[in-house]
């Protein structure tokens with residue numbers, strides 16, 4: 001990702017700090033745009049006896065994550081940057097692979113989504129820690145969004161959990177592996 005060239009930023013922040021904050025927020029904007037599209041893909045492709053529960057569970061997550069993308073993009077503009085929201089820019093700059101599961105059972109998709117949420121939330125948390133020294137206002141936005149994402153992650157994981165609290169996807173390192181373990 002190219003370092004953003006800012007002509008102005010919010011009062012009291014150095015241009016150097018603002019450039020790094022914009023980079024961190026842009027990374028989460030890519031993640032949220034990817035996530036809400038991927039969630040819709042899952043909403044359309046789940047099959048099996050628990051179809052309607054999972055199909056309907058996902059739509060509120062899509063709406064919330066779309067709202068996050070809007071807030072992140074407007075934060076970038078507020079900081080004097082230019083948010084990148086085109087599909088080409090997302091595909092060119094994302095650091096993860098395309099979601100790999102097509103039509104599959106609800107359990108398989110939820111297993112894969114466990115991995116997706118692990119990736120998204122981990123990168124948010126890295127950003128949250130770095131923002132400690134850069135910008136508490138943006139950090140506050142990250143914290144609020146992480147709170148919701150972790151809740152959604154639990155909705156997903158509750159389908160993968162057994163009575164002892166173990167996850168069927170434990171130890172999986174790819175979506176395909178997690179889907180197979182959950183399915």
Ligand SMILES: [Fe+2]
Pocket residue numbers: 043
């Ligand atoms: Fe729908």
